[in-house]
Amino acid sequence: MKLTRHGLHSEMIEKIERISGEEISKCYQCGKCSAGCPVAQEMGTLPHRVVRHLQLGQDERAFEAEAVWFCTSCHTCESRCPKGFDLSRVMEALRAVLLRRGEAPVRPEDLPAELFAAAPQQAIVSCYRKYVS
Amino acid sequence: MKYGYYPGCTLHQQAEEFDVTTRESARALGIELEELDSWQCCGAVFPLATDAVINLAAPFRALAAAYEAGVELVTVCAGCLNVLRRTNNLVQNDDETRDKLVDFVEEDYAGEGRVHHLLELLRDEVGFESVSERTKRDLNGLRIAPYYGCLLLRPPDEMEFDDAEDPQILENMLAGIGAHPVSYPLRMDCCGAYLPIGELEERRNRAAVAVMRSASAAGAEAIVTSCPLCAHNLEQCAQDVPGAEMLPVLYFSQVLAYALGLDADSCGLEPDGLHAGVCEKIGIGEVK
Numbered sequence: 001m002k003l004t005r006h007g008l009h010s011e012m013i014e015k016i017e018r019i020s021g022e023e024i025s026k027c028y029q030c031g032k033c034s035a036g037c038p039v040a041q042e043m044g045t046l047p048h049r050v051v052r053h054l055q056l057g058q059d060e061r062a063f064e065a066e067a068v069w070f071c072t073s074c075h076t077c078e079s080r081c082p083k084g085f086d087l088s089r090v091m092e093a094l095r096a097v098l099l100r101r102g103e104a105p106v107r108p109e110d111l112p113a114e115l116f117a118a119a120p121q122q123a124i125v126s127c128y129r130k131y132v133s
Numbered sequence: 134m135k136y137g138y139y140p141g142c143t144l145h146q147q148a149e150e151f152d153v154t155t156r157e158s159a160r161a162l163g164i165e166l167e168e169l170d171s172w173q174c175c176g177a178v179f180p181l182a183t184d185a186v187i188n189l190a191a192p193f194r195a196l197a198a199a200y201e202a203g204v205e206l207v208t209v210c211a212g213c214l215n216v217l218r219r220t221n222n223l224v225q226n227d228d229e230t231r232d233k234l235v236d237f238v239e240e241d242y243a244g245e246g247r248v249h250h251l252l253e254l255l256r257d258e259v260g261f262e263s264v265s266e267r268t269k270r271d272l273n274g275l276r277i278a279p280y281y282g283c284l285l286l287r288p289p290d291e292m293e294f295d296d297a298e299d300p301q302i303l304e305n306m307l308a309g310i311g312a313h314p315v316s317y318p319l320r321m322d323c324c325g326a327y328l329p330i331g332e333l334e335e336r337r338n339r340a341a342v343a344v345m346r347s348a349s350a351a352g353a354e355a356i357v358t359s360c361p362l363c364a365h366n367l368e369q370c371a372q373d374v375p376g377a378e379m380l381p382v383l384y385f386s387q388v389l390a391y392a393l394g395l396d397a398d399s400c401g402l403e404p405d406g407l408h409a410g411v412c413e414k415i416g417i418g419e420v421k
Binding site for chain 2: 111
């Protein structure tokens with residue numbers, strides 16, 4: 001692919017940086033986040049690759065990554081990052097943009113009724129916060 | 134000392150045994166917990182988007198209410214602790230966000246208050262030796278796997294709960310009440326959180342299964358946690374983990390309250406059900 005200065009500084013990437021408070025270029029792609037991520041096996045794209053897409057100006061590929069929804073905000077990546085980069089916040093920013101566009105992965109009406117009887121309130125509320133709005 | 138108690142929504146509903154055993158443990162140890170007059174759900178997850186200020190309004194209100202009442206807050210739910218403590222840090226350090234919250238909630242609060250986990254009070258105020266001296270039952274060396282998960286520990290610089298790389302607070306509490314804390318590799322790993330709730334994993338939660346197997350392989354007879362979401366995910370493992378590897382899941386306060394003399398029924402222990410093995414080992418009934 002051809003990299004251009006324009007591609008590396010898209011408006012969307014600036015928006016992700018504003019929402020997350022993180023500087024995307026700070027990440028030097030060591031992959032420690034992906035190595036320690038407890039749900040990496042569920043992610044089609046590894047967490048550090050999501051950041052790579054953003055660094056290359058490929059924000060739509062970052063948005064399409066399943067990793068965005070599979071991140072549990074456990075902060076294991078952040079606590080191990082040699083650069084002090086908070087990937088959890090970047091994932092949240094990507095989710096926030098999608099949710100604000102109305103692209104939510106979960107519709108409350110599709111959740112089974114027995115879930116509401118069995119799951120703790122904390123689980124339901126956190127699911128709504130992360131996946132509904 | 135009197136503290137403002139913030140049970141959180143789950144302890145008032147699904148995890149009543151967590152609430153009852155927290156209150157009874159505190160009472161037995163001379164910690165006065167008085168529930169805040171008015172509080173609402175903290176939001177369960179700390180908002181990581183810097184512009185999601187509205188999600189901070191509920192925890193801000195609880196923090197401000199406790200300060201107004203002149204009490205420091207105590208909670209035991211790992212989710213509530215995470216949200217309340219991080220909100221308080223933010224209010225202390227981010228003037229712009231604080232000003233928005235002050236204007237919106239109409240409470241003048243600048244992060245002066247403190248938020249404690251009951252375990253921190255046991256360690257720092259009561260002392261685990263003193264907890265040990267006040268036990269009325271022996272747990273007979275029940276092999277318990279302490280499960281920390283994420284929310285108590287991370288991010289380390291905001292939570293300052295314990296050594297985030299090698300926490301010992303649960304182990305020390307358990308040893309103090311006569312249990313045998315079991316060391317196992319996945320005690321600080323994520324349980325999968327809300328992934329299986331949103332059915333993104335179609336109810337197969339590999340993260341929780343890995344934690345359960347790790348504890349089981351280390352020879353534990355039960356797991357304790359301080360998080361209702363962790364407890365739920367670990368309990369749901371039963372569909373993917375063979376019965377012999379499946380451990381009963383308890384809140385730390387259930388074993389603590391039992392050791393301090395509360396009856397098994399009030400502790401939510403089920404001698405004829407889920408906790409048969411545990412109850413047999415600790416000999417339900419007698420008080421020293």
